Amino acid sequence: MVRPKGKGVWYLWVVLIVFIGSFLLWGNTNSVQSQEESTCISCHTSVKELVKITREIAAKSPPQQSAENKGEG
Amino acid sequence: MAPLEPYEQVLIDDAYLEEDPHAEITCEQCHGGNPRATKMKAAHKGLIPDPTYPDPSKACGECHEEIVANNKTNVHVSLNPYKHTIGMRVSTKKGTRKKVFRAMDTHCSACHSSCGQCHVSRPDSVEGGFVEGHLFQKTPPMDTNCTACHGSRVEMEYLGKNQGIPGDVHYTKEGMQCIACHSGEEMHGMGKDYTYRYDVENAPSCEGCHEDAVSPTAKTRTHRIHKEKVSCHVCHSVAYKNCYSCHVGKDKKGIPYFKTEKTDMAFKIGLNPHPSKDRPYKFVTLRHVPVSAKTFEFYVKDGLTNFDALPTWKLATPHNIQRKTPQTKSCKSCHGEKDLFLLEKDVKPEERGANKGVIVPDNAVPR
Numbered sequence: 001m002v003r004p005k006g007k008g009v010w011y012l013w014v015v016l017i018v019f020i021g022s023f024l025l026w027g028n029t030n031s032v033q034s035q036e037e038s039t040c041i042s043c044h045t046s047v048k049e050l051v052k053i054t055r056e057i058a059a060k061s062p063p064q065q066s067a068e069n070k071g072e073g
Numbered sequence: 074m075a076p077l078e079p080y081e082q083v084l085i086d087d088a089y090l091e092e093d094p095h096a097e098i099t100c101e102q103c104h105g106g107n108p109r110a111t112k113m114k115a116a117h118k119g120l121i122p123d124p125t126y127p128d129p130s131k132a133c134g135e136c137h138e139e140i141v142a143n144n145k146t147n148v149h150v151s152l153n154p155y156k157h158t159i160g161m162r163v164s165t166k167k168g169t170r171k172k173v174f175r176a177m178d179t180h181c182s183a184c185h186s187s188c189g190q191c192h193v194s195r196p197d198s199v200e201g202g203f204v205e206g207h208l209f210q211k212t213p214p215m216d217t218n219c220t221a222c223h224g225s226r227v228e229m230e231y232l233g234k235n236q237g238i239p240g241d242v243h244y245t246k247e248g249m250q251c252i253a254c255h256s257g258e259e260m261h262g263m264g265k266d267y268t269y270r271y272d273v274e275n276a277p278s279c280e281g282c283h284e285d286a287v288s289p290t291a292k293t294r295t296h297r298i299h300k301e302k303v304s305c306h307v308c309h310s311v312a313y314k315n316c317y318s319c320h321v322g323k324d325k326k327g328i329p330y331f332k333t334e335k336t337d338m339a340f341k342i343g344l345n346p347h348p349s350k351d352r353p354y355k356f357v358t359l360r361h362v363p364v365s366a367k368t369f370e371f372y373v374k375d376g377l378t379n380f381d382a383l384p385t386w387k388l389a390t391p392h393n394i395q396r397k398t399p400q401t402k403s404c405k406s407c408h409g410e411k412d413l414f415l416l417e418k419d420v421k422p423e424e425r426g427a428n429k430g431v432i433v434p435d436n437a438v439p440r
Binding site: 037038039040041043044045047050051053054055057058062063064065066067068069070071072 | 078079080082083084085086087090099100101104106108109110111113116200225314316319322323324326328329330331332333334335336
């Protein structure tokens with residue numbers, strides 16, 4: 001009578017640990033995965049892409065600093 | 074400091090994604106925008122380039138609660154001493170004050186820092202850009218961050234970049250970086266709203282390390298004699314940069330500009346404008362700051378009618394300390410050496426009123 005009950009509790013613990021472990025692992029991989037899938041990351045880790053885009057922006061943008069600046073700031 | 078290439082400014086290093094614990098937070102959690110959009114314009118809609126300025130509580134506060142709590146009074150963020158100082162010179166007329174402060178917002182207030190502009194990117198004032206591919210820097214690097222803003226005076230002095238003038242012994246002999254004296258606690262503030270930067274309580278002092286030099290039993294006789302009469306810099310620093318007459322305005326395209334008249338290298342000892350418990354000295358080194366009564370003339374006439382409220386030669390702690398200087402050669406190198414002192418003749422007539430408290434009268438030059 002006692003033995004099956006003890007075994008049942010043991011199984012329950014194993015199931016619980018596996019469940020919590022999977023949950024934590026899922027949470028972690030999910031965060032990394034979502035970063036990898038993000039266009040922010042795919043664009044901001046690509047030199048080629050950034051060079052292309054920043055050149056386009058620079059061609060359209062007005063100068064940021066005045067040519068009349070004179071002396072030390 | 075040369076700015077980074079535009080692509081370098083925003084290039085994320087793979088090491089950031091692999092090693093930095095901050096990468097566990099998704100981009101949009103701090104920066105907003107739309108990570109699912111495939112076009113730049115759509116992806117950047119609602120983007121927050123620096124999520125740590127002006128309020129870092131959302132981006133940093135959850136983990137760095139204590140530091141963020143002091144952010145509002147952090148002088149690198151609030152610029153409070155600076156605003157207070159200019160504010161003292163401004164006219165009391167309400168409309169005029171408004172115009173001056175608006176001009177300050179356009180020209181001066183851009184030179185602030187933030188959590189991100191110390192620990193992730195170069196400051197905006199030098200066009201920003203990641204220091205190391207978005208990897209968070211526990212200690213901001215001296216060359217890309219501290220001296221990016223504190224360049225023309227502190228960097229030039231400390232590293233010995235002023236022609237013919239040696240660098241600070243703490244750097245040339247010991248290689249000490251800014252952080253060796255200026256701690257994180259000092260940089261982050263203590264939650265106290267200072268109106269004067271030299272009042273910051275946890276700022277460094279020479280005595281903090283050189284305790285023996287100021288003890289009553291100091292080995293060096295001149296230390297025992299001059300203690301509390303002159304600041305350490307009076308004997309141990311050399312010529313430093315002084316700036317004059319900054320004017321601000323907007324050019325034909327509407328872009329803000331500044332013009333400073335000249336800079337010179339000089340060493341001037343004057344009367345202490347702000348004696349305190351930590352700086353009780355009678356004599357201190359003074360540096361001319363670039364303010365002029367007409368600094369904001371482009372925006373408003375007679376903006377600084379209380380110009381004389383503060384000196385234009387201000388208490389300075391030049392970062393070019395030497396063990397031996399021209400002043401330490403002998404007693405006579407300083408005593409009676411009028412050229413070292415800020416005399417009335419050294420000050421422009423229109424600035425004599427402002428500097429009356431720091432000009433050394435002829436009969437007060439130590440004999």
